[in-house]
Amino acid sequence: MRIMLVGFGVVGSNLAKIFIDQREKLRRGRGINPKVVSIVNSRGALVDPEGINLETALKARESAGGLGSLKEIWNEGAKPPEVLDMIECDVMVEAAPTDLMSGQPGLDHIRAAMKNEVHVVTTNKGPLAIAMPALLELAEHNDVMLKFSGTVGGGTPMLDFAKKCLEGVEILSVRGILNGTTNYILSKMDAEAVPLDSALAEARELGYAEADPTYDIDGLDAAGKLVIIANWVMGRSLSIHDIKIEGIRKVDQDRMKEAKEQGKTIKLIAKCDSEAEVAPMAIERMHPLNVSHTFNAVTFDTDLAGEITLVGRGAGGPETASAVLRDLIAIRRFYSRRGTLMGRMMRRA
Ligand code: HSE
Numbered sequence: 001m002r003i004m005l006v007g008f009g010v011v012g013s014n015l016a017k018i019f020i021d022q023r024e025k026l027r028r029g030r031g032i033n034p035k036v037v038s039i040v041n042s043r044g045a046l047v048d049p050e051g052i053n054l055e056t057a058l059k060a061r062e063s064a065g066g067l068g069s070l071k072e073i074w075n076e077g078a079k080p081p082e083v084l085d086m087i088e089c090d091v092m093v094e095a096a097p098t099d100l101m102s103g104q105p106g107l108d109h110i111r112a113a114m115k116n117e118v119h120v121v122t123t124n125k126g127p128l129a130i131a132m133p134a135l136l137e138l139a140e141h142n143d144v145m146l147k148f149s150g151t152v153g154g155g156t157p158m159l160d161f162a163k164k165c166l167e168g169v170e171i172l173s174v175r176g177i178l179n180g181t182t183n184y185i186l187s188k189m190d191a192e193a194v195p196l197d198s199a200l201a202e203a204r205e206l207g208y209a210e211a212d213p214t215y216d217i218d219g220l221d222a223a224g225k226l227v228i229i230a231n232w233v234m235g236r237s238l239s240i241h242d243i244k245i246e247g248i249r250k251v252d253q254d255r256m257k258e259a260k261e262q263g264k265t266i267k268l269i270a271k272c273d274s275e276a277e278v279a280p281m282a283i284e285r286m287h288p289l290n291v292s293h294t295f296n297a298v299t300f301d302t303d304l305a306g307e308i309t310l311v312g313r314g315a316g317g318p319e320t321a322s323a324v325l326r327d328l329i330a331i332r333r334f335y336s337r338r339g340t341l342m343g344r345m346m347r348r349a
Helices: 010-021 023-030 054-062 080-086 106-115 125-141 158-165 180-192 196-205 220-234 253-261 317-348
Strands: 002-006 035-040 044-047 074-076 091-094 119-122 171-177 264-272 276-284 295-302 306-313
Touching (some): 002 080, 010 035, 035 054, 091 106, 119 317, 158 220, 158 295, 158 306, 180 264, 220 276
Antiparallel strands (some): 171 264
């Protein structure tokens, strides 16, 4: 499988480490032999049709010269659409920084890949928060797969769970804690009565907050994830502009105390029923959604099976890279089955 890696930050570099550490397991167990033919960052692109040495690329990433220090295969200023014209690849893994307002540059990367009949696995919420229905249509039109497990729930398979394991029941509503940073802050405010600012500083140190933490605090990150869940799982056709959003800035100790007195706690809840909304809400302390630290949780309310709640780590390099791996395996499996099916049909004809 020839892969173009767009973005070599926390997720991209963790994926490269998994490819190195699990090469044999992936080849034997999953039939995947990942060959990274390009690594693109905001400065340019490494391109090698024979496959880039990932150990060398990871070392270069840490060095003063960055990826550009690998001069022989470095293309200064090259962007993903140009790189797609330079080499052949099967899948683009798009893990560029998220912009929830414009969806760029991820939107252009994903469109260019699909127009070149290249499958896409993305961890970038921006393009989907802005244009998910159009992107899914483009994928279908070009007969490629667009996979995005890592955009919601980090390594916790919230989207796959709802889509695959809940077949046969109707999902009436979704409620979730979809942002680890604000959950960390609100949990600290509840347990230790600390002010919001100092809890945010700790969350940033843990590496959970977005590059622009206002995305976390003002509820935009959770809203982007809600768009993806609502569209994928509930068949809606939303963009982030359709979501009513309120962040946690106004949550203070008075509000926390009032909730406590009623046996409740305040969480940043993203919900979709007849309306789609993100806002701080008081929930019962005993409800399974009441998770602490940076955990994420989502409750699906179904017609036949009642409420089902899934809890797990909603972010982190290895966790999110594991979701990318799941998507790559799904693409591989789909195409090997399709190959077998076509083979069988041809034998029968
Ligand atoms: N800033 C996000 C969070 C990272 O705190 O949940 C994962 O999308």
